Amino acid sequence: MKDLRRVSDPYQDDKIIDACSIFGAMDTSGRRFSGEGVIRAIANMHDRGNGLGGGFAIYGLYPEYADFYAFHIMYLSQKGQQETEAFLQANFDITYQEEVPTRPTPRIANPPVVWRYFLEIGRHRPELNSGNSEDDYIVDRVMEINTRLCDSFVFSSGKNMAVFKGVGYPEEIADYFCLEQYTGYLWTAHGRFPTNTPGWWGGAHPFCILDWTVVHNGEISSYGINRRYLEQFGYHCTMQTDTEVVAYAVDLLMRRHNLPLEIVAKILAPPFWSDIERMPLDRQKLMRALRQVYGSLLLNGPFTVIVAHHGEMIGLTDRIRLRPLTVGERGDMLYLSSEESAIRLICSELDRAWIPMGGEPVVGRLKVAVSRSHDPELDSGEGEAWQSPAATYR
Amino acid sequence: MTEEKAPNVIATRISSPLASPPQSPTLRIDAAGVYYRELNARLRELVSNGTKRIELHNVYGQRYIGTDLDRPVDIEIFGVPGNDLGAFMDGPRIIVHGNAQDGCGNTMNSGEIIIHGHAGDITGLSARGGKIFVRDDVGYRAGIHMKEYQDKKPVLVIGGTAQDFLGEYMAGGVLIILGLNPSGLSPQEPALNKVNGRSLGEGECPLKQVQGKFIGTGMHGGVIYLRGSVKDFQLGKEVGIAELDEKDRLVLKQLVGEFAQHFSYDAEEILYHKFAKLFPLYLRPYGRLYAY
Numbered sequence: 221m222k223d224l225r226r227v228s229d230p231y232q233d234d235k236i237i238d239a240c241s242i243f244g245a246m247d248t249s250g251r252r253f254s255g256e257g258v259i260r261a262i263a264n265m266h267d268r269g270n271g272l273g274g275g276f277a278i279y280g281l282y283p284e285y286a287d288f289y290a291f292h293i294m295y296l297s298q299k300g301q302q303e304t305e306a307f308l309q310a311n312f313d314i315t316y317q318e319e320v321p322t323r324p325t326p327r328i329a330n331p332p333v334v335w336r337y338f339l340e341i342g343r344h345r346p347e348l349n350s351g352n353s354e355d356d357y358i359v360d361r362v363m364e365i366n367t368r369l370c371d372s373f374v375f376s377s378g379k380n381m382a383v384f385k386g387v388g389y390p391e392e393i394a395d396y397f398c399l400e401q402y403t404g405y406l407w408t409a410h411g412r413f414p415t416n417t418p419g420w421w422g423g424a425h426p427f428c429i430l431d432w433t434v435v436h437n438g439e440i441s442s443y444g445i446n447r448r449y450l451e452q453f454g455y456h457c458t459m460q461t462d463t464e465v466v467a468y469a470v471d472l473l474m475r476r477h478n479l480p481l482e483i484v485a486k487i488l489a490p491p492f493w494s495d496i497e498r499m500p501l502d503r504q505k506l507m508r509a510l511r512q513v514y515g516s517l518l519l520n521g522p523f524t525v526i527v528a529h530h531g532e533m534i535g536l537t538d539r540i541r542l543r544p545l546t547v548g549e550r551g552d553m554l555y556l557s558s559e560e561s562a563i564r565l566i567c568s569e570l571d572r573a574w575i576p577m578g579g580e581p582v583v584g585r586l587k588v589a590v591s592r593s594h595d596p597e598l599d600s601g602e603g604e605a606w607q608s609p610a611a612t613y614r
Numbered sequence: 615m616t617e618e619k620a621p622n623v624i625a626t627r628i629s630s631p632l633a634s635p636p637q638s639p640t641l642r643i644d645a646a647g648v649y650y651r652e653l654n655a656r657l658r659e660l661v662s663n664g665t666k667r668i669e670l671h672n673v674y675g676q677r678y679i680g681t682d683l684d685r686p687v688d689i690e691i692f693g694v695p696g697n698d699l700g701a702f703m704d705g706p707r708i709i710v711h712g713n714a715q716d717g718c719g720n721t722m723n724s725g726e727i728i729i730h731g732h733a734g735d736i737t738g739l740s741a742r743g744g745k746i747f748v749r750d751d752v753g754y755r756a757g758i759h760m761k762e763y764q765d766k767k768p769v770l771v772i773g774g775t776a777q778d779f780l781g782e783y784m785a786g787g788v789l790i791i792l793g794l795n796p797s798g799l800s801p802q803e804p805a806l807n808k809v810n811g812r813s814l815g816e817g818e819c820p821l822k823q824v825q826g827k828f829i830g831t832g833m834h835g836g837v838i839y840l841r842g843s844v845k846d847f848q849l850g851k852e853v854g855i856a857e858l859d860e861k862d863r864l865v866l867k868q869l870v871g872e873f874a875q876h877f878s879y880d881a882e883e884i885l886y887h888k889f890a891k892l893f894p895l896y897l898r899p900y901g902r903l904y905a906y
Contacts, residue, residue: 561693575753
């Protein structure tokens with residue numbers, strides 16, 4: 221058991237004033253950049269967390285394997301790894317696999333073994349004619365591993381992106397996984413102050429399913445309702461942290477139900493009934509319908525989240541903004557953060573710094589479509605925006 | 615932390631009519647990478663040694679700057695100070711050249727905080743004295759539970775507009791919202807050049823009406839002056855709305871005058887427009903909430 225007093229209360233204060241920290245940075249031109257700035261920014265909010273969770277999501281991470289599902293799996297035992305690798309071989313074509321490189325970091329204690337696998341579904345598609353997509357197949361297999369196989373947790377399962385996370389301050393996790401060596405066009409980061417649930421490796425943020433990730437500051441008191449609702453659709457919560465439901469909720473709403481983001485925001489953070497009453501009639505009808513159909517996905521309690529998937533980064537707070545979110549814009553860069561100081565630290569001159577209203581999403585979208593397949597120009601990282609006349613995204 | 619005496623600093627200062635006499639030397643501190651505890655310990659030491667003017671440069675998120683300093687001193691901040699700026703402060707004047715984060719002026723007792731930018735959520739929370747002037751907008755719950763006792767009366771003047779729950783549970787003090795600055799927190803809204811559909815009158819400042827809701831929810835003391843007007847649905851259940859009387863006008867004239875001096879506005883132009891006065895309807899709105 222980690223001695224929490226030494227980690228989070230070195231000055232023996234009577235009270236620990238913490239909160240999670242979240243940060244997101246996106247180059248809407250699609251240029252990939254190193255995580256060095258993001259790591260500095262999240263480290264600047266060190267005091268919001270207490271060392272019991274840190275993590276990062278990186279998009280545009282594996283261009284050389286862009287067409288393969290990249291699984292990051294943590295193993296708590298060797299038996300777990302053997303079972304899971306046999307499962308992967310039976311259900312996928314494994315193109316490449318390796319242990320995720322790490323470096324010894326003094327503060328990171330008892331890490332699980334973390335491996336990555338680049339997978340194709342290939343011939344393993346028995347359910348194809350039942351209308352299920354490859355993405356559905358992946359979600360089902362992830363759930364199967366996380367609920368049935370021992371000591372194994374898939375915590376990242378998208379293409380050309382991945383999550384790195386664990387127990388420690390975010391800057392320590394970055395150090396441990398050598399994140400300064402990776403580049404991506406979109407990064408999100410999280411420093412954790414666990415409230416109701418244990419600080420373990422799977423419970424750190426971001427939470428991920430396919431290429432959806434979420435980092436969160438707050439408490440989702442509707443977790444039980446949300447979780448039971450999502451179980452009807454085959455999503456099983458195994459990470460012991462409330463935030464997990466948000467990742468599955470956006471996958472269900474945006475990918476499977478194909479709803480636009482603006483509608484999804486009104487499901488997760490719906491307007492008050494008193495606000496709905498003042499809307500034009502057709503809008504009222506829509507808002508009432510959303511609350512009736514998707515009432516079980518309303519997120520109750522204080523939250524600020526940064527949700528990301530390929531091509532988009534979304535900031536959203538609860539309706540009465542009980543957790544902070546501030547926005548910085550500079551050229552093609554969009555920053556979302558718990559605190560403005562973290563943004564200014566890595567980009568002191570902003571075109572605009574502002575604070576969105578509660579329940580109103582802030583969205584960064586790629587200006588050009590980014591191909592999933594490898595493009596050497598994207599790798600240069602030298603600063604010029606990448607333009608492609610006919611590249612398609614997805 | 616590096617420090618240097620800067621004898622020629624007067625030339626680089628933003629001039630303010632209330633500034634200390636120019637003869638007192640200014641101490642410059644480079645706060646880059648300095649942990650907030652160290653920074654605040656250094657400030658305590660300097661102030662107790664009689665330093666009257668301090669400039670903090672490269673401030674990036676250090677919390678509680680100015681906390682428990684209990685005598686007059688000018689502290690100018692360049693950068694973004696962290697949460698709870700001036701918490702429990704008792705006497706100093708802090709000038710921020712940039713934006714402030716959340717919890718600015720938390721439970722301050724006396725002194726001034728002047729922000730040349732916007733401020734985040736819960737600005738002036740639980741303040742029991744002193745003055746806070748914000749040039750631009752503020753986030754949620756500005757002035758939450760400000761309180762007053764005898765001559766202790768906190769003041770929060772907001773140049774721009776406010777997001778929801780302005781003056782929530784307010785128990786005392788004066789909260790003024792001017793609707794002035796168009797470069798607000800919500801960039802979607804363009805600057806308003808018309809007031810309620812009509813063109814601006816001669817000598818009139820543009821007005822950005824407060825759009826926030828739940829204004830004064832749970833309010834049971836103090837007063838809010840709001841330039842322009844407000845709709846019923848924006849107000850909490852515990853708030854009444856009234857015309858200004860002569861006493862109100864005197865308070866406004868004084869405080870808007872100070873605001874205008876800090877940020878180089880013309881006070882007359884601001885005061886030209888009509889204000890609404892919001893006041894608490896009940897002394898103890900929740901007195902019977904848990905008692906049957």
